[in-house]
Structure formats: C-alpha cells, structure tokens
Amino acid sequence: MHSSSGLFEIHDDVLSVDVIESVYSRDAVLRTAYWFTDRCYLFITRPGPGFLRVQFKARALKSDLVVEALQEVAGEFLNSLLDHQIRQDIESQTGRIRELLVAKAFAEAGVLEDIPPGEPGDSVEVHQRESGLVNIERT
Amino acid sequence: MITPLQDTDESPVTLTHYVYTPAAIGETIRAFHELCDVEADVEEESTHLHFYPKSDCPVTVCDDFLNYALELSAQELLTNKE
Numbered sequence: 001m002h003s004s005s006g007l008f009e010i011h012d013d014v015l016s017v018d019v020i021e022s023v024y025s026r027d028a029v030l031r032t033a034y035w036f037t038d039r040c041y042l043f044i045t046r047p048g049p050g051f052l053r054v055q056f057k058a059r060a061l062k063s064d065l066v067v068e069a070l071q072e073v074a075g076e077f078l079n080s081l082l083d084h085q086i087r088q089d090i091e092s093q094t095g096r097i098r099e100l101l102v103a104k105a106f107a108e109a110g111v112l113e114d115i116p117p118g119e120p121g122d123s124v125e126v127h128q129r130e131s132g133l134v135n136i137e138r139t
Numbered sequence: 140m141i142t143p144l145q146d147t148d149e150s151p152v153t154l155t156h157y158v159y160t161p162a163a164i165g166e167t168i169r170a171f172h173e174l175c176d177v178e179a180d181v182e183e184e185s186t187h188l189h190f191y192p193k194s195d196c197p198v199t200v201c202d203d204f205l206n207y208a209l210e211l212s213a214q215e216l217l218t219n220k221e
Contacts, residue, residue, distance in 0.1 A: 026157065030213040037210055041202040044209065046155045057202060 008074055015056040015070040017078065022050065028085040029054065032077060040073050151180065151187035152201070154208065161186065163211035167204055174200045 009016045019029055029052055033042050041057040056074050058066045118138055127135040154164060164186050168177045174196040178189040190201050197203070 027217060030158070030209075030216060033209060034213040034217075037206045041199075041206055042209055043202075043205050044155075044158045045153070046157050052158070059199075 007078070008071060010067055010070070013058065013066050013070075015067070015074050017054050017056075017074055019052045019054060019081070020050065021052060024052075024081055024085050025088060026052065028081055028088055031084045032081040035080065036073065036077055040070065151189050152205070153185050153187050154205075155185045157184070159186070159208050159212045160215050163208050163215055164188075166211055167208040170207060171200065171204050175204070177204070 007017060029044065033044065033054065036042060040059055043055040043057075045053045045055070047053055054074075054077070056070050056077070058070055060066065060069075123139050125137050125139050127137070129135055161181060164179065168179060171177065173193075175193055176191040178191070180187040180189075190204070192200050
C-alpha cells in the first residue's frame with residue numbers, strides 16, 4: 001500500500017518523512033528520535049546531502065489503526081523536533097549571556113571563594129611580635 | 140525510494156555514519172549476537188548490514204537492532220558535543 005498525505009509518505013505500513021537540514025539540524029533530529037524509540041521503530045537515512053529521511057514503523061502487529069497511529073506519532077515527532085530545534089537556536093544565541101549571568105551571580109554571592117582551613121574549635125598559639133603584630137598559628 | 144525498516148536478509152540495510160556511528164553499530168552487533176548474526180560491510184561513509192536472525196529470536200529483532208543502534212549513536216554524538 002502506498003499513500004501520501006502531504007507531510008508523510010506511507011508504504012507497506014512504514015511512514016516516512018523528509019527533514020531538511022537547513023531548517024532542522026542532525027542533532028535536533030537525533031535528540032528527538034531518541035525520545036521516540038520507545039513508542040515506535042525508527043530508522044534514519046540520508047538519501048542526499050541536505051536532508052534526512054525518518055522512517056516510522058509501529059511496534060504493534062498489523063491492524064487497521066496502524067497507519068492512523070503512525071501519523072499521530074509522526075506528527076508529535078515533528079512538533080517535538082521543532083521544539084528541540086528552537087531550544088538549540090536559542091541556546092546558541094543566548095547561551096554565552098546565560099553563562100555570564102550565572103557566573104556573575106555566583107561571584108557576587110561569594111560561594112565560589114575558598115573555605116578557610118581548619119575548624120572554629122581548633123586550638124591555636126598566639127605569638128606577640130616585637131613590632132606589635134600578633135602571629136596566630138594552629139597547633 | 141522508501142527503504143523498508145525490516146529488510147530481508149537478501150538485501151543489505153545501509154546505515155549512514157552521519158547518523159549511525161561505527162562504534163554504535165559495533166556495540167549493537169555485540170549486544171544482539173545471541174539473537175541474530177550480522178554481517179557488516181564497513182565503508183568510509185556507511186555500513187551495510189546483512190541480518191541472519193536465529194531460529195528462536197523475535198520477528199522484530201532487526202527493528203529492535205536499528206532502534207538500539209540509533210539510541211547508542213544519539214548518545215555518542217550528542218554527548219561528545221556537550
């Protein structure tokens with residue numbers, strides 16, 4: 001059986017969708033695919049430079065609902081892919097600023113400074129110097 | 140042309156290294172060695188696989204193999220970037 005519904009091609013209960021790499025990166029496709037492997041079988045090919053073909057196959061045995069279920073999963077896949085791609089784009093545009101803000105916040109809070117050695121209850125010796133200064137040493 | 144997910148053992152399944160890393164493919168072959176024998180023809184940009192499922196293995200073994208390889212490859216490629 002072969003049919004087409006705009007976004008998808010369906011052939012022998014395998015649904016395929018082409019993804020253009022100028023819009024969606026390979027990393028976004030992989031990240032999205034990783035989260036869908038528990039729902040269906042996925043296979044990714046690269047028929048030519050610049051686009052990837054993602055194929056979906058149902059985990060369940062053949063039934064009348066297979067095609068509809070695959071279309072639903074593939075639709076969710078594409079939405080999730082868009083979500084991952086946008087996150088990736090925002091990260092590449094604002095990631096450096098976010099790192100600077102976090103670094104500044106930690107620096108102002110002083111949580112990155114070294115902790116003074118010893119414990120408050122440690123015994124010490126106090127030596128009075130001729131200059132008047134006091135030298136304190138841990139014993 | 141649409142490549143069937145579960146291919147027969149007559150024609151190879153081609154995995155592009157752009158998506159499936161050789162290391163992930165090799166690890167998957169080792170993980171599935173009790174379920175099916177796999178003959179791998181490794182080229183520079185892709186690996187061609189011939190599946191020879193064993194008699195008592197599940198019918199979905201090839202599809203499971205491909206999913207597993209995809210998961211490992213995604214982990215490898217994405218982790219190396221971070």
